[in-house]
Amino acid sequence: MSHHREIVHTDKAPKAIGPYSQANTAGNMVFVSGQLGFDPENMQFVDGGVAGQTEQALQNLAAVLEAAGAGLDDVTACTVFLKDMNDFAAMNEVYARHFSSNPPSRAAIEVARLPKDGLVEISCIAVKH
Numbered sequence: 511m512s513h514h515r516e517i518v519h520t521d522k523a524p525k526a527i528g529p530y531s532q533a534n535t536a537g538n539m540v541f542v543s544g545q546l547g548f549d550p551e552n553m554q555f556v557d558g559g560v561a562g563q564t565e566q567a568l569q570n571l572a573a574v575l576e577a578a579g580a581g582l583d584d585v586t587a588c589t590v591f592l593k594d595m596n597d598f599a600a601m602n603e604v605y606a607r608h609f610s611s612n613p614p615s616r617a618a619i620e621v622a623r624l625p626k627d628g629l630v631e632i633s634c635i636a637v638k639h
Contacts, residue, residue: 520577523570524548527625532574535638540578544591544633545570546625560597560629564604567632572608575636584636585614591631595620601630 518533523545526532533542547555547563548570556566572582588609592601598618606613614634624631 518542518574518578520573522550522573522577524550524553527553533578535578538638540575540580540584540636540638542571542574542578542634542636544589544631545574546628546631548626548628555626555628559600560592560594561600561604563629564601564632567630568605568608571632571634575634578636578638580636580638582608583612584638585609585634586637587614588616588632588634590616590618591621591624592618593621593624593627593629597629 516535517531518535518540520532523532526543530543533540535541545567547566549556549566550570556562558565575581575584590601590605592598
């Protein structure tokens, strides 16, 4: 049985800045591209350092998920990319507020550099119910 892949787009999250989609779905699965702490209104990073960028990245994830017919409660796995692992605690405090009960699986990885020199980028996989 094959599943048709559908592209997801919303103006409530930053537009793609390369050859990728904000997300795509296959069956009831949603694959969301990495979201940075960009304000979708002006495509600039929000203030507040890694905490502010984590909050915005998660709001962007939520907006893309909503456009796909899902929500943060449907997320089964997240990948968090940090420019500096010393920012883990600040990121984690914000992250924990969005995934307070039954959190998804997660990997957190320090990377040498993120697009546009962001401090954090978060991608996820969700299963629509």
